[in-house]
Structures are given as structure tokens and as C-alpha cells.
Amino acid sequence: MEERITAWQEKAGNGAIYQAKEAIPTYDTKRFSGDLAQLAGMPRDKAEGTFVYQFLLAATKYRQFVLRELLPQNGLEILTP
Numbered sequence: 001m002e003e004r005i006t007a008w009q010e011k012a013g014n015g016a017i018y019q020a021k022e023a024i025p026t027y028d029t030k031r032f033s034g035d036l037a038q039l040a041g042m043p044r045d046k047a048e049g050t051f052v053y054q055f056l057l058a059a060t061k062y063r064q065f066v067l068r069e070l071l072p073q074n075g076l077e078i079l080t081p
Contacts, residue, residue: 025051 035052
């Protein structure tokens with residue numbers, strides 16, 4: 001797992017994944033779990049500032065990019081029932 005995290009951070013940091021260089025923060029499982037446990041009870045503006053919210057938002061954007069742009073650009077369509 002650490003190798004994947006490091007590779008992701010390096011590739012994003014040197015501009016190999018996105019159009020611009022993007023710093024990927026260090027993954028902190030304790031912070032992630034703590035934020036996740038508290039997320040439901042937080043006001044929206046405070047929740048949006050948490051590490052876990054930002055992580056989940058980035059994961060969602062990446063998933064949408066892969067499914068809606070990257071795969072179709074390469075002739076792969078995702079069919080939903």
C-alpha cells in the first residue's frame with residue numbers, strides 16, 4: 001500500500017497525472033478515521049474543511065473523470081443497468 005501511495009504522490013507532484021503539478025497530502029489513517037466518525041454531525045462548512053471530506057471529494061472527481069472521460073476516450077464504455 002505504501003508503494004502505491006508514494007507512486008501516486010510522486011506522479012501527481014511532477015505533473016505526470018494532471019495538467020499541472022498537484023501536491024498529494026500524506027495519507028493519515030488516524031486523522032481520516034477520526035474525521036469520518038465526526039463528519040455526520042458537523043455543519044457543512046466545517047465538514048468541507050476536513051481531510052476526509054477533501055479526500056472523498058477528490059476520489060469522487062477522479063472516479064467521474066475515469067468513467068465519463070478517460071474510458072470513453074479510449075473506446076471503453078461503462079454500461080449501467
